[in-house]
Amino acid sequence: MSPVWDVIIVGAGPAGSTLARTVAAAGYSVLMLEKDRDIGMPVRCGEAVSDTSLRELVDVDPRWIASTIRRFRLIAPDGNMVEPDLGGHGYVLERRIFDYDLARLASEAGAVVRTKSYVDALVPGEDGFAGVRVKGNNGATIERARIIVGADGVESRVGRWAGLRTETRLRDMECCAQMTLSNIPVEDDACDFYFGQSVAPMGYLWVFPKGRNTANVGLGISGMAAKKRSPLSYLQDFVARTYPQAGILTTVAGGVPCAATLESVVSRNVVLVGDAAHQVNPVSGGGITSGMRAARLAGEAVIAALRENSPQRLGDYQRQWDKGYGAKHRMYYRIKEAVHGYSDETLNRIAAGVLALKPEKRTIWGVFRVALTRNPALIWDMVRVFGLTSFDDDA
Amino acid sequence: MYIPSLFTRKGPRVLLIQIKDDACDFCGCCVGVCPEDAIELQEARITLIEDRCTNCAKCVWVCPFEALIFLKPGAGVLPEAGK
Ligand SMILES: Cc1cc2nc3c(=O)[nH]c(=O)nc-3n(C[C@H](O)[C@H](O)[C@H](O)COP(=O)(O)OP(=O)(O)OC[C@H]3O[C@@H](n4cnc5c(N)ncnc54)[C@H](O)[C@@H]3O)c2cc1C
Ligand code: SF4
Ligand code: SF4
Numbered sequence: 055m056s057p058v059w060d061v062i063i064v065g066a067g068p069a070g071s072t073l074a075r076t077v078a079a080a081g082y083s084v085l086m087l088e089k090d091r092d093i094g095m096p097v098r099c100g101e102a103v104s105d106t107s108l109r110e111l112v113d114v115d116p117r118w119i120a121s122t123i124r125r126f127r128l129i130a131p132d133g134n135m136v137e138p139d140l141g142g143h144g145y146v147l148e149r150r151i152f153d154y155d156l157a158r159l160a161s162e163a164g165a166v167v168r169t170k171s172y173v174d175a176l177v178p179g180e181d182g183f184a185g186v187r188v189k190g191n192n193g194a195t196i197e198r199a200r201i202i203v204g205a206d207g208v209e210s211r212v213g214r215w216a217g218l219r220t221e222t223r224l225r226d227m228e229c230c231a232q233m234t235l236s237n238i239p240v241e242d243d244a245c246d247f248y249f250g251q252s253v254a255p256m257g258y259l260w261v262f263p264k265g266r267n268t269a270n271v272g273l274g275i276s277g278m279a280a281k282k283r284s285p286l287s288y289l290q291d292f293v294a295r296t297y298p299q300a301g302i303l304t305t306v307a308g309g310v311p312c313a314a315t316l317e318s319v320v321s322r323n324v325v326l327v328g329d330a331a332h333q334v335n336p337v338s339g340g341g342i343t344s345g346m347r348a349a350r351l352a353g354e355a356v357i358a359a360l361r362e363n364s365p366q367r368l369g370d371y372q373r374q375w376d377k378g379y380g381a382k383h384r385m386y387y388r389i390k391e392a393v394h395g396y397s398d399e400t401l402n403r404i405a406a407g408v409l410a411l412k413p414e415k416r417t418i419w420g421v422f423r424v425a426l427t428r429n430p431a432l433i434w435d436m437v438r439v440f441g442l443t444s445f446d447d448d449a
Numbered sequence: 450m451y452i453p454s455l456f457t458r459k460g461p462r463v464l465l466i467q468i469k470d471d472a473c474d475f476c477g478c479c480v481g482v483c484p485e486d487a488i489e490l491q492e493a494r495i496t497l498i499e500d501r502c503t504n505c506a507k508c509v510w511v512c513p514f515e516a517l518i519f520l521k522p523g524a525g526v527l528p529e530a531g532k
Contacts, residue, residue, distance in 0.1 A: 089491060089492050090492050091492060098476055170492070172491050172492070174489070189491075207477060208476075208477050208478065208480075208481045209476075209477025209478075209480035209481055209490055210481070211480070211486060214486050221481065221482055221483060221484050221486075222481045222482050223482075224482055224507050224510060224511065227478060227481060227482050227511050229478055229511045229512070229513045230478075230513060231513045231514070277482060277507070277510055277511045280510055280511055280512075280513065281510035281511075284512070284513060284514065284515045285513040286513055286514050286515070305474075306474055306476065307474035307476035307478065307512075307513035307514045308476045308478065308513070309476060309477060309478030309481050309482075309511065309513075311481060
């Protein structure tokens, strides 16, 4: 009979690899299974992260960084541009290198990493689940484990097999299309966000520079909007209008579960992390560092559960997440719901309001403070969330 | 090209979901919203698990690339689907 792994992780994204590394470094046996043939490919991501969040989780390797971001520009439907002072910096990553390296670090810590291994079922056991069924090139095999982790991203099914309701509501699924464009005029230190019903209804469009006149240009719109018109057609319109001379280096689809975190991220000996647990910041759609952070919490709980041979300890992860980021994400979710309802006129009015401030007052907190007394509209929360949380989740 | 049958275990299909393999990017958006866990997505293969699908159409609505479409039985779409 095959050995019993301490932990099997399904999915080798940033969340899975972070958890694999944490648990393997503590001396437990870890098997991480990835269905794709290449870790980090294809890249379905805008690749923006904040320096503070990333640094807290991992030693930042310069090879991961395509460009360093010092400015955010929020562009209203009428073209007015608001540039709040960030008070920090961030990066646009090369995720094909980043994800690959996180998996390499997990493997160096002792985790066994396997690609081309599609998990298509959980194997029931006496107390919870005994393992997973893996479809490889040579048919199906069973791998057994004491704890199973679903780090299987937006398309997660592991949680459902464990009895959790993990599907994303239509309105909460941000349906995305993204192109990496070349030969376009971009400023390498600025991330641009476009808002408006005609650009990206119930979502936003981003231009994240990657150096040498290239950028990730993409958009996400709620499933409610995608029902009427496809994200790809919105993106094609924008690109044709804004960058007619662009070379299109990649075109990808993607989905981001912009919901509040699942109520249960643990079921018996099954744990969910990252997009699979809906741990994305619902306003920005950023999920790289928040998934990694959750994975670290989950990793510590997994270690405790293994050490004490008590799956109940997995509940520590649920409690810690709920108290910290889970609570914050619920607030961001409410903000997102409000912002999604804004008409173009409201967005224009708010942008004009910010521009009327003296430039030195346009720091994020300055803007926020003035906004609270003048106009309590939630757009200010949006500025705050974009300005601070996607670049500094701890604000 | 994947063509579902006209009947499910629960009776005749009212709405058919068809997957256009050539337009699909294997992004998983549709899997994430499917309430019935009725879509199987491997690296570059997507399949509808017909028994489970209730034709709710959520997957069709979210697909960023319009790779999922409705087929109405008898509406004259089926022959074209085979090409
Ligand atoms: C268009 C787009 C733009 C984005 N932009 C940003 C951004 O700028 N900044 C940011 O922070 N976040 C962004 N995000 C979100 C970010 O990409 C995700 O939150 C992040 O990748 C989640 O990490 P994860 O490890 O949870 O899952 P993933 O990175 O999705 O990894 C899951 C892995 O599991 C594998 N898998 C799934 N099912 C199985 C199975 N059954 N068997 C084996 N393997 C399986 C998948 O192949 C995948 O490799 C964006 C997302 C999209 C779609
Ligand atoms: S129609 Fe509904 S049940 Fe059927 S595959 Fe699509 S989302 Fe799932
Ligand atoms: S949402 Fe569309 S592109 Fe993405 S996997 Fe489903 S059918 Fe394919």
